[in-house]
Amino acid sequence: MAKLDALLFDVDGTLADTERDGHRVAFNRAFADAGLDWHWSEELYGKLLAVTGGKERIGRYLEQYNTSFEAPGDLKAFIAGLHKAKTAHFTRMLSEGRIPLRPGVRRLISEARAAGLKxxxxxxxxxENVTALLENALEPGATEWFDVIAAGDVVPKKKPAPDIYLHAMERLGLAPEQCIAFEDSHNGVISSSSAGLKTIVAVNGYTRDEAFDAAVVVLDHWGEPDSPFEVMAGEVGEATFLDLALVRRLHES
Structure with missing residues (x-):
């Protein structure tokens, strides 16, 4: 068994619970700025999360939920403009400290960094969203802690395709056997497992009932010493929170 050399993290829903009170709100603000009467409720946004990528979600919304909208001639540019405005709102929310990291995230990343893992x-x-989250919710300069940030449109196919994980591992110069992934959604686990990665899942409110058959363990969050996690699937022994020792055991399992 290859030793563990790197941790690969999804962001939205994994490092921070960004979707319901972050991205969704930012989308609605961008729509209002553009003079649109669109409003994505919590329920509707949950359905749109079946599609990965913000621009893709707008496209799905127009295809399935707002078919009467008279789209402009250059629909692609129109969607890109809305998404750019939404990103500005979202990064502003992050800079205001409105979206904290999930339990255990800061501790585990710091532990892995101290141990010399990539x-x-x-x-x-x-x-832009990744940088804003890391710099504001984790620590100023935290972007530099990461050897690779593979994000957005850097690959042609988004999750559940494995492309983003394959790209990240190629840039790291590592094989799947040397890495482990952290995810929160069914699409994310399809992506990571298709790239040959073992995957640890911490669900959120939108993904709690999804299927995670390919994950090595499914938790409600990573936990803290004084705030134990709930194990929803998998085996963790006597552990009550996710630390590097448990991550190594799960990698070896």
Whole structure:
């Protein structure tokens, strides 16, 4: 068994619970700025999360939920403009400290960094969102902790395709056997497992009932010493929170 050399992280829903009160709100603000009467409720946004990528979600919304909208001639540019405005709102929310990291995230990343493991991001969200989250919710300069940040449109196919993970591992110069992934969604686990990675899942409110058959363990969050996780699937022994020792055991299992 190859030793563990790198941790590969999804971002939205994994490092921070960004979707319901972050991205969704930012989308609605961007729509209002553009003079649109669109509003994505929590329920509707949950359905749109079946599609990865913000621009892709707008496209799905128009295809399935707002078919009467008279789209402009250059629909692609129109969607890109809305998404750019949404990103500006979202990064502003992050800079205001409104979206904290999930339990255990800061601790585990710091532990892995101290142990000399490589850190990487593999996400469909934009690079601007990743930077804003890491710099504001983790620590100023935290972007530099990561050897690779693979984000947004850097690959042609987004999750559930494995492309973003394959790209990240290629840049790291590592094989799947040397890495482990962290995800929160069914599409994310399809992506990581298709890239040959073992995957640890921490669900969120939108993904709790999804299927994670390919994950090595499914938790409600990573936990803290004084705030134990709930194990929803898999085996963790006597552990009550996710630390590097448990990550290594799961990698070897």
């Amino acid at each position: 850190l990487a991001v593999a996400t469909t969200t934009t690079p």
